[in-house]
Amino acid sequence: MTSLNPGPTPPAPAPRRWRDIAILGGLFGLVLLGLAGLASATGWHDVMTQLGKLGPVQIGTLLGLSLVNYLFRAMRWHIFARKLGLPTTLVQDTRHFLGGFAMSVTPGRVGELIRMRWIRRETGWAVEKTAPLVLMDRAADLAAMALILALGLSLGKGGIAYAAPVAILALVAAFVATRPRLLAGSATLAYRITGLFPRLMARIRRASRSLATFATLRVTAAALVLGLIGWMAEGYAFHLLLVWLGADIGFWMAIAVFTFATLAGGLTGAPGGVGGAEAAMVALLSLDGIPLDVSIPATAIIRVTTLWFAIGIGLIVFPMAERHSLTARGR
Numbered sequence: 001m002t003s004l005n006p007g008p009t010p011p012a013p014a015p016r017r018w019r020d021i022a023i024l025g026g027l028f029g030l031v032l033l034g035l036a037g038l039a040s041a042t043g044w045h046d047v048m049t050q051l052g053k054l055g056p057v058q059i060g061t062l063l064g065l066s067l068v069n070y071l072f073r074a075m076r077w078h079i080f081a082r083k084l085g086l087p088t089t090l091v092q093d094t095r096h097f098l099g100g101f102a103m104s105v106t107p108g109r110v111g112e113l114i115r116m117r118w119i120r121r122e123t124g125w126a127v128e129k130t131a132p133l134v135l136m137d138r139a140a141d142l143a144a145m146a147l148i149l150a151l152g153l154s155l156g157k158g159g160i161a162y163a164a165p166v167a168i169l170a171l172v173a174a175f176v177a178t179r180p181r182l183l184a185g186s187a188t189l190a191y192r193i194t195g196l197f198p199r200l201m202a203r204i205r206r207a208s209r210s211l212a213t214f215a216t217l218r219v220t221a222a223a224l225v226l227g228l229i230g231w232m233a234e235g236y237a238f239h240l241l242l243v244w245l246g247a248d249i250g251f252w253m254a255i256a257v258f259t260f261a262t263l264a265g266g267l268t269g270a271p272g273g274v275g276g277a278e279a280a281m282v283a284l285l286s287l288d289g290i291p292l293d294v295s296i297p298a299t300a301i302i303r304v305t306t307l308w309f310a311i312g313i314g315l316i317v318f319p320m321a322e323r324h325s326l327t328a329r330g331r
Contacts, residue, residue, distance in 0.1 A: 054301070058241075063309055069233045071094075074093065080133050080219075084213055099320070101310040102114075104311055116131065116133075140223045140227045145227075148235065151252065152235075242294075245297070257281060257284045257285060258302070
């Protein structure tokens with residue numbers, strides 16, 4: 001009697017990269033359309049005059065400072081991966097981290113969970129075991145940015161209305177995300193109140209059990225320092241940009257405006273904070289006396305050299321990460 005052989009397993013369907021690229025392009029177009037509308041209110045000539053003040057060296061400096069942010073945070077991701085016990089190298093972890101930027105424009109940035117799929121293929125670790133990496137990465141970002149915002153408000157001239165509550169909210173979220181019992185309890189409470197996303201809530205509860213692994217002074221301190229250096233680099237880039245455009249509002253105030261706008265955009269839940277961050281940045285600069293013919297190009301340039309530069313890097317690294325993960329699965 002011959003046994004039925006189902007034959008080789010069909011290959012997994014290719015990722016729908018064209019759909020992701022279309023979403024990215026649409027969002028980018030909407031942002032440009034909004035900024036263009038604001039620019040038209042001030043006159044295109046004034047905006048183009050401001051843009052003409054920047055040369056290749058200035059643009060390269062802004063991109064270089066953004067790259068500092070990405071690499072320092074990738075190093076932090078590697079520290080978390082090693083502490084979790086993942087058998088991955090620094091090169092692997094950097095590839096996963098940077099490649100995930102391609103999905104930054106998904107709502108709530110949930111698309112960045114693609115990193116978990118790559119790790120599962122290359123190491124065999126289930127998503128439930130690696131999910132704490134995402135939680136710790138987000139919590140570390142929130143904590144670092146909240147501290148930077150607090151410093152900016154303390155040392156900068158003037159102040160930003162409602163910035164203190166945003167900083168406190170970020171710190172609370174970071175605290176909850178790194179406390180296993182609080183996180184599990186929050187997921188349970190959210191499910192009981194809403195009855196939504198039972199699988200997601202169950203995964204969060206399971207993932208929370210692994211968070212205790214990261215609760216050491218050495219890991220916490222290293223993660224905080226790397227996050228502070230990374231986000232301060234981008235804030236410094238914003239300060240330099242304003243100086244080059246003739247709108248110096250002070251180092252710490254520029255840091256506070258950039259950080260608050262980034263946090264505010266993230267809290268909206270919009271993909272990549274698109275729309276919310278730009279609106280907050282233009283509004284805050286205007287409140288600080290910066291005219292629209294300066295605040296609009298400054299906002300457009302800093303977002304292109306931070307968020308969209310990261311997405312560009314992600315789109316370059318994404319195919320390599322996907323190919324490496326598929327090769328590892330086939331071994």
